[in-house]
Amino acid sequence: MNFAKNAPAIALGADDVIPRDHCPVCAGGDLVAYEKLTFREITIPYQRCRACDLVFMNPVPNQAWYDRLYGQAFWETKSAKAAEAEDLARQKQLIKELQRTKKLCATLDAVGCAPPQGGRILEIGCAFGLIISTIADHYQARAFGVEPSELAAGFAETLSGVKILAPTIEQLNEAGPRSDERFDDQPGDKTGDQTGGRMDLILFSHVMENVVDLNIVFEAIEKWLAPGGVVLMETPNSTVQNSTHIYHPYCFSSASLRHLYGKHGFEIVSLRASGRPSSALIPRYLTLVARRGGTTGTAAKSATSANIHGGLDRRIGHGWRQTIKRTPLKYLDRILTGLMYAPDRSARRRAAELARAHGDGGGNGENHRA
């Protein structure tokens, strides 16, 4: 999301932040200073937990502050871009999402975690619904979403056929799934209505790093994911690139993700670093598949809390990335990326169609959703 350069600063006062004296993932107290993020005139420090390697904002702005920021950013981007440039940028973004979707399906297939035919899959932060509806088509599953933007949610329903369950995770938690045990026991049951029942898969595509309170996320997973169900997640890999950003209270690494999911009783089926589809040589993203245990807490707890994570892999990872960026290796990366991950014709066509539809419908603004 871009901001107009002359936009007024949003004040960040003591009432707008939550200070932490321990790590929000492992509860450890061995925290070291990491980076300072400067956004307009606001400085936000990050810390790194030496027990689990999580990098996080401390103090972190609260959700109400983020809601104000998102609200302002939406109107600024809307007015800052010419229609044509907006259309092109949207198409590029849609193509990337389709490439990412291909990777997510390949990941699920490789580890035998594809949703069953007729199964129910939910994306938190589904935007226009492109990723979750494409995955649903691929597996003949049913797509559900959570999306705060009314405009995006409207498109997700009308263009992508995604059933929106709630605008926010908090509201999803309040609603809760229908407490009909048939749904829990029979994944892929087709007899249910459109909103009840738990999910076979919950997807977070570049969303988990944006939330303020991870406990609310796992509360939602516990409520909505069927026993034996799968969480599929992708996030920037902070071991090779600084993913510090005003919208990123958390920067995850493999170690911190293992800790987070282990704590909540998940079995990590697969956790891989890869640059697909943006880079062949720099593993910029982490893709995780985790399966929910029968009862929470029975999975082996992550045993790393006693260890000190020195961050050596982080120094090596960042060094590797800079070596590629600052030498002719960057051209090699560009060529390889084009060869390995070029979008196919159908992805280009679908992106163009959707971008056109968004452009046509955009005039209705927030009222699009009837």
Ligand SMILES: [Zn+2]
């Ligand atoms: Zn920690």
